[in-house]
Amino acid sequence: xxxxxxxxxxxxxxxxxxxxxxxxxxxxxxxxxxxxxxxxxxxxxxxxxxxxxxxxxxxxxxxxxxxxxxxxxxxxxxxxxxxxxxxxxxxxxxxxxxxxxxxxxxxxxxxxxxxxxxxxxxxxxxxxxxxxxxxxxxxxxxxxxxxxxxxxxxxxxxxxxxxxxxxxxxxxxxxxxxxxxxxxxxxxxxxxxxxxxxxxxxxxxxxxxxxxxxxxxxxxxxxxxxxxxxxxxxxxxxxxxxxxxxxxxxxxxxxxxxxxxxxxxxxxxxxxxxxxxxxxxxxxxxxxxxxxxxxxxxxxxxxxxxxxxxxxxxxxxxxxxxxxxxxxxxxxxxxxxxxxxxxxxxxxxxxxxxxxxxxxxxxxxxxxxxxxxxxxxxxxxxxxxxxxxxxxxxxxxxxxxxxxxxxxxxxxxxxxxxxxxxxxxxxxxxxxxxxxxxxxxxxxxxxxxxxxxxxxxxxxxxxxxxxxxxxxxxxxxxxxxxxxxxxxxxxxxxxxxxxxxxxxxxxxxxxxxxxxxxxxxxxxxxxxxxxxxxxxxxxxxxxxxxxxxxxxxxxxxxxxxxxxxxxxxxxxxxxxxxxxxxxxxxxxxxxxxxxxxxxxxxxxxxxxxxxxxxxxxxxxxxxxxxxxxxxxxxxxxxxxxxxxxxxxxxxxxxxxxxxxxxxxxxxxxxxxxxxxxxxxxxxxxxxxxxxxxxxxxxxxxxxxxxxxxxxxxxxxx
Amino acid sequence: xxxxxxxxxxxxxxxxxxxxxxxxxxxxxxxxxxxxxxxxxxxxxxxxxxxxxxxxxxxxxxxxxxxxxxxxxxxxxxxxxxxxxxx
Numbered sequence: 001x002x003x004x005x006x007x008x009x010x011x012x013x014x015x016x017x018x019x020x021x022x023x024x025x026x027x028x029x030x031x032x033x034x035x036x037x038x039x040x041x042x043x044x045x046x047x048x049x050x051x052x053x054x055x056x057x058x059x060x061x062x063x064x065x066x067x068x069x070x071x072x073x074x075x076x077x078x079x080x081x082x083x084x085x086x087x088x089x090x091x092x093x094x095x096x097x098x099x100x101x102x103x104x105x106x107x108x109x110x111x112x113x114x115x116x117x118x119x120x121x122x123x124x125x126x127x128x129x130x131x132x133x134x135x136x137x138x139x140x141x142x143x144x145x146x147x148x149x150x151x152x153x154x155x156x157x158x159x160x161x162x163x164x165x166x167x168x169x170x171x172x173x174x175x176x177x178x179x180x181x182x183x184x185x186x187x188x189x190x191x192x193x194x195x196x197x198x199x200x201x202x203x204x205x206x207x208x209x210x211x212x213x214x215x216x217x218x219x220x221x222x223x224x225x226x227x228x229x230x231x232x233x234x235x236x237x238x239x240x241x242x243x244x245x246x247x248x249x250x251x252x253x254x255x256x257x258x259x260x261x262x263x264x265x266x267x268x269x270x271x272x273x274x275x276x277x278x279x280x281x282x283x284x285x286x287x288x289x290x291x292x293x294x295x296x297x298x299x300x301x302x303x304x305x306x307x308x309x310x311x312x313x314x315x316x317x318x319x320x321x322x323x324x325x326x327x328x329x330x331x332x333x334x335x336x337x338x339x340x341x342x343x344x345x346x347x348x349x350x351x352x353x354x355x356x357x358x359x360x361x362x363x364x365x366x367x368x369x370x371x372x373x374x375x376x377x378x379x380x381x382x383x384x385x386x387x388x389x390x391x392x393x394x395x396x397x398x399x400x401x402x403x404x405x406x407x408x409x410x411x412x413x414x415x416x417x418x419x420x421x422x423x424x425x426x427x428x429x430x431x432x433x434x435x436x437x438x439x440x441x442x443x444x445x446x447x448x449x450x451x452x453x454x455x456x457x458x459x460x461x462x463x464x465x466x467x468x469x470x471x472x473x474x475x476x477x478x479x480x481x482x483x484x485x486x487x488x489x490x491x492x493x494x495x496x497x498x499x500x501x502x503x504x505x506x507x508x509x510x511x512x513x514x515x516x517x518x519x520x521x522x523x524x525x526x527x528x529x530x531x532x533x534x535x536x537x538x539x540x541x542x543x544x545x546x547x548x549x550x551x552x553x554x555x556x557x558x559x560x561x562x563x564x565x566x567x568x569x570x571x572x573x574x575x576x577x578x579x580x581x582x583x584x585x586x587x588x589x590x591x592x593x594x595x596x597x598x599x600x601x602x603x604x605x606x607x608x609x610x611x612x613x614x615x616x617x618x619x620x621x622x623x624x625x626x627x628x629x630x631x632x633x634x635x636x637x638x639x640x641x642x643x644x645x646x647x648x649x650x651x652x653x654x655x656x657x658x659x660x661x662x663x664x665x666x667x668x669x670x671x672x673x674x675x676x677x678x679x680x681x682x683x684x685x686x687x688x689x690x691x692x693x694x695x696x697x698x699x700x701x702x703x704x705x706x707x708x709x710x711x712x713x714x715x716x717x
Numbered sequence: 718x719x720x721x722x723x724x725x726x727x728x729x730x731x732x733x734x735x736x737x738x739x740x741x742x743x744x745x746x747x748x749x750x751x752x753x754x755x756x757x758x759x760x761x762x763x764x765x766x767x768x769x770x771x772x773x774x775x776x777x778x779x780x781x782x783x784x785x786x787x788x789x790x791x792x793x794x795x796x797x798x799x800x801x802x803x804x
Contacts, residue, residue, distance in 0.1 A: 067747035071740060103774045106749045220738070254737035258746040283776075284759070293763050386778045390764035393780060497741035499748075500778040502769060 008057040008174060009090055010049065011082060013114065014098030015107050016064035017379070017503035019126045022512055023098055023157035024061040027166065030511075034519055036686065037086060042077045043420075051174070052167035060092065068113040068211070069219045069257075072496060073425050076223070082117055083211065085227060094120040094173050096166070101131035101138060101154065102504070104273055105265055112261045115180035116211045120173045121150045124166055128154035130504070136276040143272045148181040158509055182210070183264060188249035189256060192242035193217055199238035204229050217242055218257040283379070283504045290383055300387050303380070304406055307371040311364050311410040312441060318363035326356040345544055354536035358529040358676060361413045362521055368407050368414035369517040375403070376421060377508035382500050389498065395480055396487025398424060398498050401431040405479075408438030409472070412677045413528075416684050417520055424496035430483045432684055433694055436677050437479035439472040439669060442613040446668045447471050449616055453637035454661045467665070474669040478701060524680070531679035535610045543581040543607060551575060569621075576621050581607055594707040595667060596660035596714070598645065605667070612673035659713035663706040671702035719791055721758070721770065721784040728798075729757035730791040732772075741783040749773035756789070 012027075014020040025032075028047030035044045042063060049059040062081055063074040070076040077086070084091025097114060099107035104125070111123060123143070125131075131138060144152040151169035155162030185193065193213050200208045200216075208216075208228060215222040216230075216239060225235050243253035251259060289295055330348040337344035375381040385399030392401050400422040408415035415435040422428040447468055456464045552571045559567055576582050585603030592602045600622040608615040616636075623639040643655040672678065672695045682691035718733060732754045735742040749772065750756065756772035767780045791798065 066744065069743065069747070071744065106773050106775060109747060109749065221740075252737050254743065255746060255751075258749075259751060262749060262751055287760070287769075287776075291760055291762070291769070297763050382778070386762050386767060386769065387764075389778075389780070390762060390766045393766075497739075497744055497783055498767065498778070498780050499741060499744045499783070501748075502776040502778055 008055075008093040010057045010059050010094045010096060010170060010174075011092040012059055012061045012096045012098065013078065013082070013110070014064060014126075015066055015100065015110060017501060018064070018098045018100045018107065019157045020064060020098045021061065022509055023124065023126060023155065023163075023166070024059065025512055025515060026157050026160060026163045028059055030515060032519075034523060037077050037081075042074050049170070050167060051171035052164060053171055055171065057093075057170070057174070059096075060089075065110065067110060067258075069215065070222065072423060074423065079215075082114070082119070083209065092119065094122065094170065094177075096122045096124060096170065098124045098126050101125040101128045102134060102136065104138070104269055105262070108265050108269070109258065109261055111180070112183065112265055113257075115182055116214055118179060118210065120177045121147075121180050122166065122169045122173045123147065123150055123152045124162075124169075125152065125154045126157050129156040129159060129161065131276075134276050137274045139272050139274075143268070146268050146272070149176075149178050150180050151178070158506075183260065185260065186249050186251075188245050189251070189260065192245040192249075195242045195245070196238060199234070200228060200230055203231070203234050214257070217246070218253065220254055283502075286505050287383070287502070290380070291386065296383075296387055300384060303375075303384075304402075307368070307403075308406055308410060310371065311368050311407055311414065315363040315367050315410070319360050322356065322360055322363075326352050342544070342547070346540070349544075350537050350540040353540065354533040358525060358532040361411065361524065361676060364407075364411045365414045365417060365521050365524055366517050368410075368418060369520045370513065372403065372418050372421060373513040373516045374508045377506065377512060379503045379505045381421060382502050385500060386502060393498070395484040396427065397431055397434070397483055398422065398427045399500075401427060401434070404431050404435050405438055408435040408440060411440050411442070412436045412438065412674065413524070413680050416677065416680045417524065419684060424498070426487055426491050426496065429491065429685060429690065430487045432681060433486055433690070434479040434483045436672060436674065436681070436694065436698065437475035437482070437670070439475045440674075442611065442674065443471070443668055445613050445616045447665055448632070449619075449637070450661050450665050452632060453640055454656055454658070457641075458658070467662075471665050471669050474666060474705075478670060478705075482697075524683075527683045528676060528679040531682075532610075532676045535675035535679075539581075539607065539610045542584075543576060543579045545580060546578070547575060548578070551578060572621050573623070576603065576618075592703075594711065595663045595703065596655075596657065596710040597664065598643075598655050600643075601655070601660075601664065605671075605673075608668075608673045610673075610675040612668055612671070615668070657714065658717050659710045662713055663710035666709050667702045667706035669702075670698060670705055672698035719789050721756075721779070721787040721789050722768070722781045724758040724768075724789060724791070725797050726758055726760050727796075728791055729755065729795055730789045731755055733788040733790050735788070736786040739783075739786060741779070742786065745777070745779075745787070748775065748777060750787075 012020060012024055024045070024047070027049045030047070032045060032047035036042065037044050045061040047059055047061075048056045050056055060081065062078045065075045065078050067075070068079055070079055080086045081089060082092065082095065095114060095117070097111045099111060111121075114121065125138060125140065128138070138154065140152040140154050144150060151172055153162055153165045153169050155166060157163070196216050197208055197213045200206070200213070206228065212224045212228065215224045246253040246256050249256075290299055330352055334344055334348055337347060372381075375384065381400070381403075384402065387399065388402045389399030392398055403421065404415040404419045407418060412435050415438070416432055419428050419432045419435065422431055451464045451467055455467050551574050555571050555574055556567055559570065582603055585606050586599045588606075589597070589599040589602045592605065597605065600619070603622055604615045604618040607618045619640070620633065620636050623636060623643070640656050641654070645651050645653055645655055678691045678695050681694055682688045685691065719730075732750060732752055734752060735745065735750070737743060737746065754772055756770055759769040759771050759776055761768050767778045768784060769776050769778055
């Protein structure tokens with residue numbers, strides 16, 4: 001994870017929306033590695049950056065942030081990374097601070113705080129071209145002089161201008177090790193800081209850094225005390241006394257830091273920035289349309305519809321091509337393994353099936369992230385959240401929950417990956433928890449089969465549509481209260497204020513968009529992909545073994561006159577029945593009896609845990625119509641209509657009564673039957689805890705609701 | 718003296734005070750919203766909440782519940798005025 005000892009590490013820091021990632025991509029030339037910081041779901045992006053003279057440094061792109069007072073895990077990571085407090089990461093040797101040249105005052109607040117870290121700094125004034133268009137004239141040399149000689153570079157990362165100058169400045173900063181001058185605190189504040197430093201030294205025996213002392217004095221919720229091992233009673237008294245001093249200086253202790261920094265920055269920028277008219281005129285004009293009371297939601301709906309249609313429909317073509325490719329590969333390989341049926345099944349159903357299982361998600365992931373990247377980079381995502389926030393805020397989510405939940409109706413996997421756009425960790429987790437409830441396209445085949453076989457013939461096509469729409473709402477109906485309970489009662493995380501910058505509109509840079517699509521896809525394949533592959537192999541083995549040849553011989557002997565196809569289907573059904581999966585299904589059938597499921601449905605339900613769409617082909621096998629069965633297969637529909645309970649109190653009555661049909665559909669609407677979703681949930685929540693909770697919760701909920709539906713409907717019908 | 722949450726779209730003025738104890742206000746101070754700073758309520762979201770506030774050369778979205786402790790002195794020359802709500 002960390003660079004070799006000899007190599008220098010440089011951190012890239014800045015406010016969100018400063019073009020920091022574009023600069024990072026330009027400096028590293030996409031030679032990047034993406035990992036995770038240990039214990040948190042914050043991505044660690046790093047890459048090699050050439051300093052122009054052949055020396056290479058490891059450049060680490062830290063999450064964007066506005067202030068060093070940690071409010072979120074992302075911000076805490078930046079503070080810990082800059083202080084060298086992260087396991088496996090060295091303290092950086094220098095910091096490149098990226099600021100938006102069009103709004104220096106606001107952006108330099110973070111830089112001013114960073115001056116207390118005692119690290120060599122390069123200050124990059126990015127988007128200098130936009131600043132010039134706005135009529136702003138910036139004197140970089142004067143700013144550099146006032147900052148004690150720290151290199152100041154004007155760039156336009158979007159246009160690729162000034163990148164070489166940044167490399168040179170970085171080499172210079174590492175050589176000369178120039179720091180920004182520390183803040184000149186008012187006397188009483190300086191005294192308060194010194195008091196805290198002395199108290200820490202006295203209580204723990206270690207001298208704290210200037211930055212640590214400032215966090216202890218100015219932040220009401222800092223974790224620095226824990227890290228230093230500075231315990232509560234002594235700490236609280238010392239901090240209280242120091243804050244009283246700040247009060248005597250005329251400052252509210254919790255407001256002192258921004259007040260003093262901004263005062264400093266006003267003096268610092270006096271004469272550095274000149275000119276400039278209405279800076280936000282262009283974006284304001286666009287907002288008058290895009291955030292208009294009536295037009296805004298219309299445009300929003302159109303964009304989201306376009307996005308959803310693309311993920312839902314457009315992805316089908318590459319997915320079909322992938323499926324066709326897998327079939328072709330199976331057909332090519334299978335004959336050469338005819339002599340070894342076990343190996344043949346392992347390769348065609350296990351290996352190819354397993355790889356296909358996660359590859360088939362790539363088209364949807366790539367298409368969704370094409371949209372998400374464009375929406376974010378253009379500045380529209382913040383507007384979308386602004387428009388939708390009211391609908392989500394009451395249940396603890398926020399406006400940014402919309403895109404993940406919408407894409408969940410196509411597929412939960414890209415939806416889960418897109419929860420990364422939500423900054424608030426509580427809302428992010430709750431959204432990730434809600435996404436798998438959305439009725440994804442893999443649930444469609446079972447609804448279609450049940451509607452075509454039972455609802456349509458019995459009640460007419462009108463009811464078929466009603467049931468279809470109803471099933472798509474069931475998940476939402478349970479997801480919203482779940483999110484409410486989760487955010488209000490379960491998660492003890494401090495709620496984050498929903499303060500969201502509506503940044504200037506910008507043209508997304510194709511390279512950044514493509515790179516982000518690729519990174520998300522690659523991370524999914526390397527992390528969740530391996531888990532998905534493993535699950536597929538395990539389930540294959542469970543439904544293949546044990547495979548006693550005598551089963552096939554017995555069936556063949558019992559049906560001497562039957563056609564080869566019919567015998568083959570019967571053999572397949574018999575094999576599944578006596579496989580571990582089949583035996584297990586029969587054994588646990590009593591558990592599913594309250595939902596009205598017989599052993600065949602139970603086996604189908606169990607076999608569908610890795611991927612719920614498998615239910616149709618599994619029913620095809622257990623009902624002896626062959627594994628190629630589709631939802632519109634008349635054979636399968638007839639076989640299911642004919643199925644009757646063979647024993648027990650319901651003997652002779654149809655298995656697929658209205659009650660059982662509805663219960664089965666509701667079960668599939670709510671159950672966590674998707675290995676890839678569980679694996680992705682683990683990837684995105686930083687461990688198996690929430691993935692396990694989601695799995696157990698959804699599965700238990702599905703069972704309860706299906707049982708209630710069955711028991712109520714069977715009594716009414 | 719009007720809470721930011723009660724400003725009308727287009728109304729502008731100066732920040733009188735906020736509550737440094739609250740996380741929202743701490744975030745806003747980091748963004749440069751300090752007493753005396755000029756600000757303007759640009760618009761409300763189509764559903765009335767959140768609101769978009771412009772200050773220090775940026776536009777920031779805020780929920781109404783988060784804006785109620787932020788007190789504004791509406792500028793006397795602001796063309797959009799309304800009678801103070803009866804207590």
